[in-house]
Amino acid sequence: MAERPLDLHGRPLGVLRLSLTARCNLACPYCCPDLEDPPDLLTLAERVALVEATVGLGVHTLRLTGGEPLLHRRLEELIAALQPLRQREPNDPRGALREIALTSNGVLLGAERARQLKAAGLDRITLSLDGTDGASVARMAGLGSPAAGDAVLEKVLAAIRHAREAGFDPARGALKLNAVITRSGNADQLLPLAALAREQGLELRLIEFMDVGNRNGWEPEQVLPAAEMVARIGAAWPLEPVGRTPHGTAGRWRFRDRDGLHLAVVASITAPFCGDCNRLRITADGVAYSCLFAANGTDLKPWLRPGAEAAGLEQALRRLWLQRRDRYSEERQEAAERRPAPAEMAYLGG
Numbered sequence: 001m002a003e004r005p006l007d008l009h010g011r012p013l014g015v016l017r018l019s020l021t022a023r024c025n026l027a028c029p030y031c032c033p034d035l036e037d038p039p040d041l042l043t044l045a046e047r048v049a050l051v052e053a054t055v056g057l058g059v060h061t062l063r064l065t066g067g068e069p070l071l072h073r074r075l076e077e078l079i080a081a082l083q084p085l086r087q088r089e090p091n092d093p094r095g096a097l098r099e100i101a102l103t104s105n106g107v108l109l110g111a112e113r114a115r116q117l118k119a120a121g122l123d124r125i126t127l128s129l130d131g132t133d134g135a136s137v138a139r140m141a142g143l144g145s146p147a148a149g150d151a152v153l154e155k156v157l158a159a160i161r162h163a164r165e166a167g168f169d170p171a172r173g174a175l176k177l178n179a180v181i182t183r184s185g186n187a188d189q190l191l192p193l194a195a196l197a198r199e200q201g202l203e204l205r206l207i208e209f210m211d212v213g214n215r216n217g218w219e220p221e222q223v224l225p226a227a228e229m230v231a232r233i234g235a236a237w238p239l240e241p242v243g244r245t246p247h248g249t250a251g252r253w254r255f256r257d258r259d260g261l262h263l264a265v266v267a268s269i270t271a272p273f274c275g276d277c278n279r280l281r282i283t284a285d286g287v288a289y290s291c292l293f294a295a296n297g298t299d300l301k302p303w304l305r306p307g308a309e310a311a312g313l314e315q316a317l318r319r320l321w322l323q324r325r326d327r328y329s330e331e332r333q334e335a336a337e338r339r340p341a342p343a344e345m346a347y348l349g350g
């Protein structure tokens with residue numbers, strides 16, 4: 001079996017978050033997606049080669065993201081082309097992909113698209129929704145009016161239905177809901193979002209507002225700490241801690257009155273989890289970032305384009321991982337100083 005690299009803090013590579021677009025069909029002010037994609041997007045064959053190379057280094061889970069991944073017309077084709085990596089034996093020396101997941105705002109997830117994604121071999125979908133009324137959705141998604149918010153809300157609620165009907169079963173963790181909470185934006189939506197998730201039988205993942213990029217106007221005062229979110233929801237529906245799975249991003253809580261239903265909180269600001277972070281991010285134009293908060297990435301295109309040496313891509317990725325020392329969120333806690341010009345969330349894909 002090829003040797004799997006460990007980074008400078010002894011962390012293995014396990015999860016690849018691959019952005020398929022930098023642009024989005026929403027304009028959430030906490031994210032500030034690009035209006036256009038970068039000129040040099042990777043081709044489908046280049047993306048497959050990338051995933052295969054990272055699987056050889058230890059990646060077992062692929063999360064497709066953006067921008068908005070459903071804007072990518074060849075998404076289903078990409079998922080289908082990755083299936084041979086899924087079908088490898090667990091002890092295959094080339095590595096094996098265990099899971100392919102998608103993070104989306106759900107606006108473009110119609111019934112047919114959901115069925116096509118399932119048929120292509122997608123395992124899990126996480127849909128993002130930051131409110132349960134038109135005004136809140138509009139405010140968080142950067143839309144002009146509550147009516148526009150209502151229209152998006154309706155589409156996301158339909159997307160939940162379509163995903164479930166296509167076979168993405170929330171009881172098996174195949175369908176979840178993400179919500180970013182900011183103090184002045186949608187803190188009042190905590191209980192309504194939890195009520196919606198409970199009604200739908202979905203795990204709700206509440207994300208602390210993060211200082212990713214340099215155009216979302218992040219201020220520490222706008223962060224609603226995960227502990228406060230849990231306390232507010234726990235006061236309405238008693239919760240029991242389950243903990244964070246190794247290498248995971250979310251601390252999980254069990255609703256005492258609902259067998260098997262969980263609430264999750266991603267506390268990257270107040271309780272960072274860099275210590276066992278196993279995630280690599282690659283943008284839609286092939287730049288690899290070893291941390292969500294990294295200022296600089298490594299352009300992998302030279303190793304992907306025609307004429308490149310076959311082994312070069314894996315060597316470049318291996319080098320990158322062996323040199324990785326990022327633990328930005330923990331350092332943020334240790335010293336309040338900010339680093340210069342980080343990359344934007346929509347470019348990195350969350």
Ligand code: SAM
Nearest residue numbers: 031066067068103104105128178209210345350
């Ligand atoms: N458009 C897709 C979606 O809405 O899920 C995928 C990309 S989006 C960047 C992935 C996740 O990152 C979403 O759940 C989004 O809410 C979250 N996100 C974006 N900016 C964030 C920020 N500044 N802090 C915390 N989460 C953020």
